[in-house]
Amino acid sequence: MKKYLQLANLTFQDYFVYRLNFYLWRFRSFITFLTLLFFWLAIYGNQESFLGYQKSQMITYVVGVAFLRTIIFGTRSTDLAPQIRSGSLIKLLLKPIKVFKYFFTQDIVDKLLNFLFAGFEIGLVLFILNFSLYFPQNITTYFFFFVLVSLAIVLLFFISMTLSIISFWTEEIWAARFLFMVIFMEFLAGTYFPLDILPSWLTKIIYLTPSPYLIFFPMKIWLEQLSAEEILKAILICFIWLLFFWWLSFFLWKKGSRSYSAYGD
């Protein structure tokens, strides 16, 4: 355990070396948040309700997305792919340290830092624009929200690891990752709009994929728009996807690291 704490310590220090990178990344997330916020404000105009969402619910949704994006989609497991390609992965393979835990530790540090910064940025906007947000009345809502968000973090980690591990076989993974993560995952996760404004036949299909459980369902729980049964179903499906990607990533890792020729010299 201590080794992972020390690793977290170094990862943390590393962020302060690349301050500019970090600030630029935060700036990008912030702009995305503002764009989405003002887009929805413009659509609502003077109306209080649209597509079944109250204005305050929609603002809460957009703010929630900004937060969840930061802590769920922010991941360092993307670094694994270039390490496989360059051969620098060998420094991990030679040591008594688990590669999955190594990257997950870095993920946690990344998420913590991003969470602090996002909290500050979003708080500032809310303070200036003086919005009222929706907060759950029921204490169990917080609990289920926490459970699903935790599952989502782990699920995304294993999906992202799976994509990185494909680098063992392909020369270039960046394009595939972009297509899959940004277009498919983020879009279908409901980062731009609540998925239930789509036709119901379409949402039924989307709900079978892992994406909506990353952002959309946690936000629905927060807004208390799901029945107890629906909540449990969401948690269950998320958990099944998690098991699947957990298995897939480890399976591919075992195969890949075995055929790995550790190029680069």
Add this chain to the structure above:
Amino acid sequence: MNSIEVSHLKKNFFVFQKEPGVLGSFKSVFSRRYKEIKAVRDASFTIKEGELIGFIGPNGAGKTTTLKCLSGLLYPDTGQVSVLGFRPFERKPEFQKQFALVMGQKNQLWWDLPPMETFLLNKEIYGVPQQQFKKTLDELVEILEVKDILKNQVRKLSLGQRMKCELIAALLHSPKVLFLDEPTIGMDVIMQKKIRDFIKEYNLRYKATIILTSHYMGDVKELCQRIIIIDKGRLVFDGQLNKIIKRYAEHKILSVILSKKIDQEKLSIFGQLTDYNFPEVKFIIDKKKIAEASGRILSTLPVVDINIEEPPIEEIIRDLFTNKNYQ
């Protein structure tokens, strides 16, 4: 006791072949040709505990591939590999805690942080107790003279300074088996000497088993009694360093000090003249004819002093790699 046992090790690679240029890249999207490279073919050797072995061969001979199989990075196609009784590829923590691989061209230090941070991380990764860590670190820092740079960012260090820190990072857990791939790369002569002394000392003090590869024959000559030569994936020699000279040196060098100047042309009838710088003259003479040639020289030339030497090991090995005349 054997630390390392390798029997009938084989490892092949498939390497993707691309024709040059943009057109080649475009073609490679649709059809790819792969070439099979036999990196190691049927290598067998054993190394005893505490031995320091030189592992040499020309570029692309299979040195690094063999080291990677021994350290568990590569899975052997066929054959058995055992290091300290472990099968390296299982990557058991108990094995990894007892061994280290240092590659001159690879770095394990965190690029943007001072080396000390990597040392602290390695301390935790290998579970080195605080006291032992402090003692080992102080020792290494003193021998390698890196006290002043421990707080500098790694990327601002020179290649030599970085290499020293790499060594420290690899040795903090006092490994019993050590693979050194070009450890003196990029170092000046003084530092090369220091690293050599250090490796020797480490070998003796910890009874560590060490395999060393280097392009500097000086490293090998000074450190290793036994060497293994590999070429095109095959072990071509395994034995004492001085046996190489006996087995492969086809010539001897005969140097003579003359008392008066003799025409170069007249000298060349005694053998192949390599150097004439009055009063000294040097011949290269076939091993078998050395007795006869020296007799003739002594009786015909005004000789003050005569000396017969083996050719330098660098030369023998260079000839060996060039002519590939392994018996």
